[in-house]
Amino acid sequence: xxxxxxxxxxxxxxxxxxxxxxxxxxxxxxxxxxxxxxxxxxxxxxxxxxxxxxxxxxxxxxxxxxxxxxxxxxxxxxxxxxxxxxxxxxxxxxxxxxxxxxxxxxxxxxxxxxxxxxxxxxxxxxxxxxxxxxxxxxxxxxxxxxxxxxxxxxxxxxxxxxxxxxxxxxxxxxxxxxxxxxxxxxxxxxxxxxxxxxxxxxxxxxxxxxxxxxxxxxxxxxxxxxxxxxxxxxxxxxxxxxxxxxxxxxxxxxxxxxxxxxxxxxxxxxxxxxxxxxxxxxxxxxxxxxxxxxxxxxxxxxxxxxxxxxxxxxxxxxxxxxxxxxxxxxxxxxxxxxxxxxxxxxxxxxxxxxxxxxxxxxxxxxxxxxxxxxxxxxxxxxxxxxxxxxxxxxxxxxxxxxxxxxxxxxxxxxxxxxxxxxxxxxxxxxxxxxxxxxxxxxxxxxxxxxxxxxxxxxxxxxxxxxxxxxxxxxxxxxxxxxxxxxxxxxxxxxxxxxxxxxxxxxxxxxxxxxxxxxxxxxxxxxxxxxxxxxxxxxxxxxxxxxxxxxxxxxxxxxxxxxxxxxxxxxxxxxxxxxxxxxxxxxxxxxxxxxxxxxxxxxxxxxxxxxxxxxxxxxxxxxxxxxxxxxxxxxxxxxxxxxxxxxxxxxxxxxxxxxxxxxxxxxxxxxxxxxxxxxxxxxxxxxxxxxxxxxxxxxxxxxxxxxxxxxxxxxxxxxxxxxxxxxxxxxxxxxxxxxxxxxxxxxxxxxxxxxxxxxxxxxxxxxxxxxxxxxxxxxxxxxxxxxxxxxxxxxxxxxxxxxxxxxxxxxxxxxxxxxxxxxxxxxxxxxxxxxxxxxxxxxxxxxxxxxxxxxxxxxxxxxxxxxxxxxxxxxxx
Numbered sequence: 001x002x003x004x005x006x007x008x009x010x011x012x013x014x015x016x017x018x019x020x021x022x023x024x025x026x027x028x029x030x031x032x033x034x035x036x037x038x039x040x041x042x043x044x045x046x047x048x049x050x051x052x053x054x055x056x057x058x059x060x061x062x063x064x065x066x067x068x069x070x071x072x073x074x075x076x077x078x079x080x081x082x083x084x085x086x087x088x089x090x091x092x093x094x095x096x097x098x099x100x101x102x103x104x105x106x107x108x109x110x111x112x113x114x115x116x117x118x119x120x121x122x123x124x125x126x127x128x129x130x131x132x133x134x135x136x137x138x139x140x141x142x143x144x145x146x147x148x149x150x151x152x153x154x155x156x157x158x159x160x161x162x163x164x165x166x167x168x169x170x171x172x173x174x175x176x177x178x179x180x181x182x183x184x185x186x187x188x189x190x191x192x193x194x195x196x197x198x199x200x201x202x203x204x205x206x207x208x209x210x211x212x213x214x215x216x217x218x219x220x221x222x223x224x225x226x227x228x229x230x231x232x233x234x235x236x237x238x239x240x241x242x243x244x245x246x247x248x249x250x251x252x253x254x255x256x257x258x259x260x261x262x263x264x265x266x267x268x269x270x271x272x273x274x275x276x277x278x279x280x281x282x283x284x285x286x287x288x289x290x291x292x293x294x295x296x297x298x299x300x301x302x303x304x305x306x307x308x309x310x311x312x313x314x315x316x317x318x319x320x321x322x323x324x325x326x327x328x329x330x331x332x333x334x335x336x337x338x339x340x341x342x343x344x345x346x347x348x349x350x351x352x353x354x355x356x357x358x359x360x361x362x363x364x365x366x367x368x369x370x371x372x373x374x375x376x377x378x379x380x381x382x383x384x385x386x387x388x389x390x391x392x393x394x395x396x397x398x399x400x401x402x403x404x405x406x407x408x409x410x411x412x413x414x415x416x417x418x419x420x421x422x423x424x425x426x427x428x429x430x431x432x433x434x435x436x437x438x439x440x441x442x443x444x445x446x447x448x449x450x451x452x453x454x455x456x457x458x459x460x461x462x463x464x465x466x467x468x469x470x471x472x473x474x475x476x477x478x479x480x481x482x483x484x485x486x487x488x489x490x491x492x493x494x495x496x497x498x499x500x501x502x503x504x505x506x507x508x509x510x511x512x513x514x515x516x517x518x519x520x521x522x523x524x525x526x527x528x529x530x531x532x533x534x535x536x537x538x539x540x541x542x543x544x545x546x547x548x549x550x551x552x553x554x555x556x557x558x559x560x561x562x563x564x565x566x567x568x569x570x571x572x573x574x575x576x577x578x579x580x581x582x583x584x585x586x587x588x589x590x591x592x593x594x595x596x597x598x599x600x601x602x603x604x605x606x607x608x609x610x611x612x613x614x615x616x617x618x619x620x621x622x623x624x625x626x627x628x629x630x631x632x633x634x635x636x637x638x639x640x641x642x643x644x645x646x647x648x649x650x651x652x653x654x655x656x657x658x659x660x661x662x663x664x665x666x667x668x669x670x671x672x673x674x675x676x677x678x679x680x681x682x683x684x685x686x687x688x689x690x691x692x693x694x695x696x697x698x699x700x701x702x703x704x705x706x707x708x709x710x711x712x713x714x715x716x717x718x719x720x721x722x723x724x725x726x727x728x729x730x731x732x733x734x735x736x737x738x739x740x741x742x743x744x745x746x747x748x749x750x751x752x753x754x755x756x757x758x759x760x761x762x763x764x765x766x767x768x769x770x771x772x773x774x775x776x777x778x779x780x781x782x783x784x785x786x787x788x789x790x791x792x793x794x795x796x797x798x799x800x801x802x803x804x805x806x807x808x809x810x811x812x813x814x815x816x817x818x819x820x821x822x823x824x825x826x827x828x829x830x831x832x833x834x835x836x837x838x839x840x841x842x843x844x845x846x847x848x849x850x851x852x853x854x855x856x857x858x859x860x861x862x863x864x865x866x867x868x869x870x871x872x873x874x875x876x
Contacts (some may be wrong), residue, residue, distance in 0.1 A: 003563045055785065087137045092427040098125065098134030109136040110281050113481065116516025119407035123438040131444070132422060139431040141409065142422060143439035145468030150421040151412050151432055152476040161477075162412035162419070165431045167283045202488055206327060206383050207712040207722040210245055212493055214721050216240045217256040217500055220530055230506040230527035235262075237493070276519040366454075367395050371499045380720055380764055380789055381499065386491040394454035396490055400472040401440045402452060402545050405486075407517040409433030409475070436472065444467045472591065504529040563860035567844055568745045570598040572646055573678035576605070576629075578613045582686055589616050593678065597743045598643030598844060599864050602629050602636060602681075603696060603703050604741055604784040609683050622685035625696040630682045635692045641863050647842050648771055650679055707737050707865055713767070714866030715755045717789065718858075719766035726757045740864035755866070756859070766790040766816070768853050768868045770825065770841075790821050793856045819850030842871045 066778040081323045084104045088094060094103070097316045101126075102110050112118035134143045142151070155161050189322050216236060239256035242263070246254040254263035276452065282292035364779075368784045370391040375381055386392060418427045426432060443449045447464040456463035472481035480486070497503075505512075506527035516522045576592040583589045592612050596605070610624040629636045631649050640648075688695060696702050715725040728736075739748035757763055770786040793813035818841060819833040831840045833850065840847045843861055848870075862868050 004174065006743075044427065072469065093134050093140065093430065096132060096134040096140060096424075097129040101138060102133075102135055106284055109139065110284055113277060113284075116277075116280050116518055116522060119435070119437045119517050122408070122435045123441055126435075126438045126442060128760055131173070132424070135665060136431075138429065139411070140421075140426065140433075141438065142432065143442050143445065144422055144432045144434075145466055145470065146432050147422050147432075148471050148475040150419065150467070151434060152478065154477055160417075162415060162432075165411035165413050165433075167280055167411075167431075202383060204709055204713070205248060205485075206488075207709075207716040207725065208247060209489060209492065210243050210382075210716060211722040211726045212240055212247075212253070212257065213496055214723055215243075216493065217496055219257060219260065220497070220501065221532065222528035224532060230508075230529045232525040233503075233528045234523050234526045238262065238266075240743040241489070241491065248485075280859075333629075358825055367391050367494075368498050371495055375495075375499055380791075381492060381495045382789065383488045383492065385789060386495050389495075390458060392491060392495060393487075394457040396487065396494070397457045397470070398452055398454040401446065401470055403513060403521075404436040404440060404472040405480075406474075406519065407435075407437040407521065408519065409435040430586075434471075439469050442469075495812055500533060504531075560856060560860040564749075565745060567861055568597070568599055568743060570643065570844055571595045572598055572642060574642075575678040575680045576609060576683050577680070578609075578616060579630075579682050582615075582618050582645075582684060583616045584618055587614055589613065591680075591682075596642055598641065598646075599740060600743065601638065601640075601703065601707075601741075602640055602642055602645070603627070603638050604699075606683075606696075610685065613683075613685075614692040615686060620687055623698065625698050625700075626685045626688065627696075628684050628688060630684065630694060631679075633789045635689045636681070638693065638696070638703070639710070643844055644771075644863070644869045644871070646679055646844060648773060704734070704737050707740070708733060710865040710867065711736065711755075714862075717765040717767040718755070718757060718763045718866070729752065752866070759859075762813075763792045763842060763855055763858070766792060766821070766858055767862070767866055768821065768854070768858075768867070768870065770870045770872060772820075772826075772829075772872045786825055787826060790816065790825070790854070792816055794820060816854045817850065818848055818852045818854055821854050822850070826872070836875065839872050839874050842873055843868065847873075 046135045087103050088100060091103070097107075109118075110122075112121045122133070122135060122141055125135060126141065131142060131144050132147075133141045147233070153161060180794070216239075221235060222233065239262065243253035243256050246252065246263075254266060256262055279292055279296065281288045282295065288295070370389060371381075374385070374389060411431045414421075414428050414430045414432060416428045418425055421432060422427070440447060441449045445466045446469075453463065456465055457467075460467070469478070473483040473486070506529060509524075509526045509528070512524060512526050515524065521717075572595070574592075574594050574596050576591045592609055594605070606624040606627040609627060610622070614620075628638065631645075634649065636645050636649070694702065694706075712722060712725045716722045728751075732754070735747060736751045738744075739751065766789075768787070768790055772784045772786065792815060794816055817833065819830065822841060823833045824829040826839075831837060836850060842848070843857070848850070848857070858866075858868055
């Protein structure tokens with residue numbers, strides 16, 4: 001080791017590399033003394049190349065090192081002990097019950113998150129400590145209905161909404177995100193997306209949903225016939241769910257059911273959710289939190305980082321494609337894309353299924369019995385028909401209680417000023433949450449909470465329960481926007497699955513519900529054995545055998561064709577004037593006169609009208625697709641055919657003038673006065689009524705999509721499946737709409753016959769909509785629409801007594817007539833099946849006879865989209 005004098009000699013030799021003068025000469029006396037008296041190791045520059053050389057300390061302090069370390073250790077211990085004492089005895093949450101280990105340290109909490117056991121640990125803590133538990137030094141867990149309201153419920157305008165806990169926020173706090181947005185942004189986002197999840201949109205999306213359920217059932221049927229052993233039903237459910245969500249979000253599926261494998265993007269998403277739990281744990285540790293993303297980038301392998309980049313790139317590309325293309329039917333983005341520029345969004349994510357019912361034993365058989373009674377042929381299981389069942393929704397509610405989509409709670413942060421939760425004060429900055437699994441498995445909330453008892457949601461008096469606790473899709477303004485879709489999907493899948501197959505749980509999946517959770521469940525495979533039910537096997541053997549109908553006779557078919565030809569040749573004289581407020585000459589503009597086909601649609605006239613009124617329009621920059629029509633101040637629905645609009649608003653009634661015929665039609669008579677013609681309409685090219693009408697677009701795709709979607713709904717009702725319309729070629733799909741625009745009946749018949757059941761094949765249901773105009777002083781909307789699945793044949797209970805006593809095998813189905821349908825749907829207006837007493841049905845301007853077979857009415861007189869639109873007119 002060099003001496004002091006040796007060190008000084010070395011130091012004096014060091015020269016400044018810029019001035020080449022000795023370094024010590026550039027230091028003042030005070031700086032020299034400080035340098036020479038320094039205790040740590042001294043580093044000096046030994047050459048102009050800036051080499052570092054270590055030299056011995058002038059006054060080594062090796063002897064003091066143990067005392068420094070001891071002092072540091074004692075300080076740390078005292079600090080931790082002080083924190084422990086503070087957290088247990090003096091912390092604002094010290095009064096809340098919970099284990100001391102949870103009050104003193106984050107370690108048990110973080111271990112639960114990282115191990116995937118957080119949900120079960122919290123459940124056990126509530127079983128021991130009650131409705132509220134301190135699960136970490138600054139975290140509280142609740143399991144009551146009041147806590148849902150206090151933490152997640154709607155707040156008054158002057159109250160502060162509890163924000164999401166920062167540890168559970170999106171990686172980018174400034175991201176425009178539906179889930180993690182501010183209160184104001186979230187309200188804006190939700191309004192845009194809500195229409196995509198409304199009941200109306202759900203009905204429009206049902207054909208698509210049913211088509212994927214068809215693929216699910218067909219795939220499981222093939223698996224059952226292959227006899228290759230049990231199948232993983234969770235995998236099939238996931239394939240179905242993500243194909244539906246992909247189609248509704250991006251306009252095309254992920255191809256999971258088609259390829260019988262999960263798409264790589266979906267797999268990456270599951271892996272990312274699990275990986276995010278690691279990030280969440282790191283963000284809970286104050287020392288590491290600011291560097292969590294940096295640490296992960298250094299630790300994760302390049303392949304994982306590349307998968308992450310591919311994941312986001314795929315999503316962006318899918319969204320970009322959807323934004324640039326028109327979907328063939330309404331989807332999640334449909335309403336968003338109609339918003340003015342600058343108010344659009346990205347895409348949502350939601351929804352999960354559970355397969356717990358398969359483990360429910362005799363409860364599943366009870367549900368099977370209900371389905372067998374409601375759907376004896378296993379067909380026409382729809383959103384509407386399943387909504388009438390009793391046991392199925394109870395089973396789903398009980399499944400969601402035992403196995404909720406999220407097992408844990410999404411924490412909120414108590415805002416400044418604190419908050420009263422469950423009658424107790426929670427200080428500002430406290431992380432609070434209602435934990436789903438702990439709440440739903442609490443014996444204090446549900447009697448026999450660990451047992452699968454759907455009856456608790458039917459006979460509410462027989463089972464003690466705090467039902468306001470059950471909020472599987474969360475609560476308040478940020479609850480799951482996809483709740484209706486999730487229920488509809490689950491009902492249809494379960495009903496059709498159990499109606500088609502007998503299911504038996506494989507022994508390997510006996511303890512399937514014992515799962516880990518990383519926000520969402522880590523679902524292992526659920527292996528089940530599949531067997532076609534007996535009636536389904538019989539249906540397969542009898543496939544192709546059809547019941548005779550009145551339309552099988554060739555002469556009768558020729559009659560139906562001639563009626564259809566007359567319907568398509570029907571025309572209405574229209575007199576269209578420009579709105580006075582938009583005309584340079586006010587009310588002096590000449591009217592536009594045309595004889596227009598009844599089966600056509602008003603928007604097809606807009607280009608001609610825009611050209612006709614181009615010289616008189618006040619606003620010269622208005623476009624044809626800005627146009628809309630009104631009658632006596634009422635905006636006309638452009639997606640309805642012209643003939644229907646006239647029957648609705650102008651009071652058409654060219655009743656059949658006493659043509660003899662059947663006695664049950666004898667009461668039909670013509671009105672004494674004719675309706676005024678031409679029909680006088682007003683066209684507008686500004687002030688679009690957004691509250692009443694969906695906006696059109698320049699290339700006509702909105703109108704095309706609305707027509708095709710209506711065709712899909714009718715096709716699904718007629719055939720009980722959407723396979724036909726979903727497999728229609730793009731050329732035929734656009735050709736169908738073009739044939740209606742051009743009133744080209746031969747081309748229309750060629751394409752529509754692909755979708756129609758053959759004449760000797762009965763319909764599953766009748767596509768019929770009934771419009772009932774209401775008087776202005778009724779206190780209701782001016783128009784009421786009835787729509788319900790109508791079978792082509794009368795139910796057995798409505799047949800004649802002589803037929804009712806016959807066995808089902810030998811009984812001849814009795815076709816429904818128009819009178820029987822109206823008597824079933826509107827018994828107060830049509831008390832008789834044979835004679836119209838109070839009201840009469842009008843179609844294409846004609847009052848129809850009550851004895852008309854309803855299936856023949858569809859084949860001969862349906863509009864171009866396949867629907868029979870009846871208008872009900874009061875008599876007298």
